[in-house]
Amino acid sequence: MRSGNDMMGVATDAALEASIASATRALLDFRQPDGHWVFELEADCTIPAEYVLLRHYLAEPVDAALEAKIANYLRRIQGAHGGWPLVHEGAFDMSASVKAYFALKMIGDSVDAPHMVRAREAIRSRGGAIHSNVFTRFLLAMFEVTTWRSVPVLPVEIMLLPMWSPFHLNKISYWARTTMVPLMVLAALKPRAKNPKGVGIDELFLQDPRSIGMTAKAPHQSWAWFLLFRGLDHILRVIEPVFPKKLRARAIDSAIAFIEERLNGEDGLGAIFPPMANAVMMYEALGKPADYPPRVVTRRGLDKLLVIGEDEAYCQPCVSPVWDTALTCHALLEAGSEDALSQAKQGLDWLLPKQVLDIKGDWAVKRPEVRPGGWAFQYNNAYYPDLDDTAVVVMAMDRAVRHSGGREYDTAMARGREWIEGMQSRDGGWAAFDVNNLEYYLNNIPFSDHGALLDPPTEDVTARCLSMLAQLGETAKTSKAVAEGIEYLRRTQLAEGSWYGRWGLNYVYGTWSVLCALNAAGVDHQDPMIRKAVDWLISIQNADGGWGEDAVSYRLDYKGFEGAPTTASQTAWALLGLMAAGEVENPAVRRGVECLKSTQTEKGLWDEQRYTATGFPRVFYLRYHGYAKFFPLWALARYRNLNSTNSRVVGVGM
Numbered sequence: 001m002r003s004g005n006d007m008m009g010v011a012t013d014a015a016l017e018a019s020i021a022s023a024t025r026a027l028l029d030f031r032q033p034d035g036h037w038v039f040e041l042e043a044d045c046t047i048p049a050e051y052v053l054l055r056h057y058l059a060e061p062v063d064a065a066l067e068a069k070i071a072n073y074l075r076r077i078q079g080a081h082g083g084w085p086l087v088h089e090g091a092f093d094m095s096a097s098v099k100a101y102f103a104l105k106m107i108g109d110s111v112d113a114p115h116m117v118r119a120r121e122a123i124r125s126r127g128g129a130i131h132s133n134v135f136t137r138f139l140l141a142m143f144e145v146t147t148w149r150s151v152p153v154l155p156v157e158i159m160l161l162p163m164w165s166p167f168h169l170n171k172i173s174y175w176a177r178t179t180m181v182p183l184m185v186l187a188a189l190k191p192r193a194k195n196p197k198g199v200g201i202d203e204l205f206l207q208d209p210r211s212i213g214m215t216a217k218a219p220h221q222s223w224a225w226f227l228l229f230r231g232l233d234h235i236l237r238v239i240e241p242v243f244p245k246k247l248r249a250r251a252i253d254s255a256i257a258f259i260e261e262r263l264n265g266e267d268g269l270g271a272i273f274p275p276m277a278n279a280v281m282m283y284e285a286l287g288k289p290a291d292y293p294p295r296v297v298t299r300r301g302l303d304k305l306l307v308i309g310e311d312e313a314y315c316q317p318c319v320s321p322v323w324d325t326a327l328t329c330h331a332l333l334e335a336g337s338e339d340a341l342s343q344a345k346q347g348l349d350w351l352l353p354k355q356v357l358d359i360k361g362d363w364a365v366k367r368p369e370v371r372p373g374g375w376a377f378q379y380n381n382a383y384y385p386d387l388d389d390t391a392v393v394v395m396a397m398d399r400a401v402r403h404s405g406g407r408e409y410d411t412a413m414a415r416g417r418e419w420i421e422g423m424q425s426r427d428g429g430w431a432a433f434d435v436n437n438l439e440y441y442l443n444n445i446p447f448s449d450h451g452a453l454l455d456p457p458t459e460d461v462t463a464r465c466l467s468m469l470a471q472l473g474e475t476a477k478t479s480k481a482v483a484e485g486i487e488y489l490r491r492t493q494l495a496e497g498s499w500y501g502r503w504g505l506n507y508v509y510g511t512w513s514v515l516c517a518l519n520a521a522g523v524d525h526q527d528p529m530i531r532k533a534v535d536w537l538i539s540i541q542n543a544d545g546g547w548g549e550d551a552v553s554y555r556l557d558y559k560g561f562e563g564a565p566t567t568a569s570q571t572a573w574a575l576l577g578l579m580a581a582g583e584v585e586n587p588a589v590r591r592g593v594e595c596l597k598s599t600q601t602e603k604g605l606w607d608e609q610r611y612t613a614t615g616f617p618r619v620f621y622l623r624y625h626g627y628a629k630f631f632p633l634w635a636l637a638r639y640r641n642l643n644s645t646n647s648r649v650v651g652v653g654m
Contacts, residue, residue, distance in 0.1 A: 017640070027633060028332075036350040045096050047273050053106060059196045067107045068107070081122055082121060083097035083123060084100045084119075092122060098132050101116065102199075129209070130205060143192075148187075150212050155243070169258075170362060175455075179270070184255060268302070279298050302315070320626075322378065322393070324626045325350060327626070329396040330630075334638055336637065344396070348393075348397055351393055385419075387464070390419065399652055425457045430461050432461050459513070460501045462485055463499070464517070466521055467517040470520035496532075499513070501513065504614060505621070508577075511536065515534075515578070519581060545591035545594055546570075547573070548566045554618050567610050579650060
């Protein structure tokens with residue numbers, strides 16, 4: 001006869017199995033017909049607002065039904081403070097609020113409507129739209145709200161600078177590079193938006209908007225560097241008008257050639273919204289007609305980013321099919337049912353031809369000897385594969401091969417590994433898209449008020465690359481790359497025990513990533529850095545058993561973790577990190593598992609309104625609609641699997 005405790009264990013196991021089965025079925029229901037997954041990728045109000053403003057910039061025919069749905073979306077996400085935040089229930093953000101107000105006014109909302117009055121008062125009470133960031137100011141200059149004196153000088157002749165110059169396109173990040181090239185053409189031509197309705201937003205300023213000058217120093221910028229670059233800006237402002245016309249024409253031609261080599265068809269320049277929108281406006285400024293093929297295909301790509309529902313619509317900053325599919329495959333491989341394994345195999349088969357093997361992208365400027373072998377984040381972005389995606393895809397393929405004994409992914413895995421090994425930066429870390437992108441002084445130029453001009457190595461991407469190499473059998477003794485990667489992570493751990501998360505929110509994400517990597521690399525679970533990280537994760541667990549972290553953790557004066565409401569994805573990360581560190585039997589892990597089980601919906605999913613991912617810290621955040629679908633399943637299945645083995649050791653990289 002079973003004891004009461006035994007019966008409780010059986011019931012708990014049955015409940016856990018039911019939870020895993022329900023989550024697996026729900027995840028499989030999102031599968032696309034060709035075997036891949038792609039979930040909505042939502043940012044803040046700026047991208048849908050910019051989409052509306054772009055249409056009016058070009059004087060496109062008004063799509064009243066679409067604009068009404070975008071307006072509904074913008075009104076719904078307006079904050080209680082009257083403005084618009086960067087994250088769900090976040091603080092007021094000036095640039096987001098200015099763009100949202102401008103878009104709603106452009107759509108036709110009355111300035112006397114209560115939500116518009118509240119927005120205007122919120123903006124003006126904080127000093128007015130003069131405090132908008134550089135990107136917003138460029139838009140306002142083209143709409144003639146402000147003048148071109150309000151933006152930094154951005155000479156298109158930058159296209160012709162040699163690599164040894166202090167500022168070169170290949171010394172900044174891929175997202176900055178692709179955004180800036182068409183913007184430099186726009187800055188040279190200084191076009192005016194068609195704006196057929198003649199809508200302006202002078203009322204958001206406390207002064208004549210045409211009188212304002214350059215932006216103030218951003219908090220992350222040092223006075224010495226800022227003043228130096230501000231001085232250079234003043235000099236350029238005087239001499240730019242007398243630059244030789246032939247030189248300017250050659251620079252514009254160089255910019256156009258750069259762009260058209262990287263257009264990616266309907267997936268667009270850089271496969272992200274800002275450079276795509278800038279490219280369309282550039283073609284307009286150059287006098288290219290609406291039926292000019294590169295303009296047509298890029299404009300069509302922007303419409304493909306729209307998410308149109310019954311009552312609301314918004315525009316995504318990009319799409320994430322490779323990332324979503326690879327992570328979903330990991331969750332399904334962990335779940336382990338016959339159907340899950342079969343569908344994961346189809347997802348990996350879909351990923352296989354997405355590997356970039358024939359194009360040396362911009363990364364090759366600093367690593368010309370390395371063969372391509374990465375995967376991009378989006379459907380097509382061959383010039384900009386990323387290391388995070390590549391590592392995650394390779395690890396999923398390796399897991400599938402371990403299960404099936406097949407060899408069909410061997411070549412792809414070898415090329416992915418080779419590329420990642422070749423992309424390690426000299427400090428031992430890995431970045432997302434580039435190598436040795438360490439010119440930190442460039443974040444002090446006036447254009448970089450967002451502080452995200454560079455793509456330096458980060459703890460989370462380093463951990464993912466280290467996880468991949470370790471899962472494929474490398475150790476600190478056999479691999480210089482692994483040894484240096486471990487040292488990078490040892491060096492970057494914070495005193496509290498956590499690691500920074502550049503691409504996910506934030507220290508929970510970074511710490512999960514690193515604990516998985518250290519475990520895979522064979523670092524002893526009793527190593528002080530692992531014990532500190534475990535203690536930190538347990539110390540920040542919420543009373544409900546879950547974990548949560550807010551975007552405010554990215555503030556420049558971070559002094560330690562501040563609690564935030566539980567989310568399913570962050571709870572899953574904490575659990576996966578603790579289990580990787582050998583803590584599967586820790587009561588904190590059990591409480592976290594119970595939290596996930598108790599918050600699962602009848603559909604087998606989890607509700608998650610909060611943003612748990614990062615585009616640019618302090619500037620731009622992301623809500624991956626897939627995160628609350630595959631990460632909790634992954635954590636629950638991992639917990640079950642470890643409890644059914646004697647070793648209790650995670651044997652894979654993540």
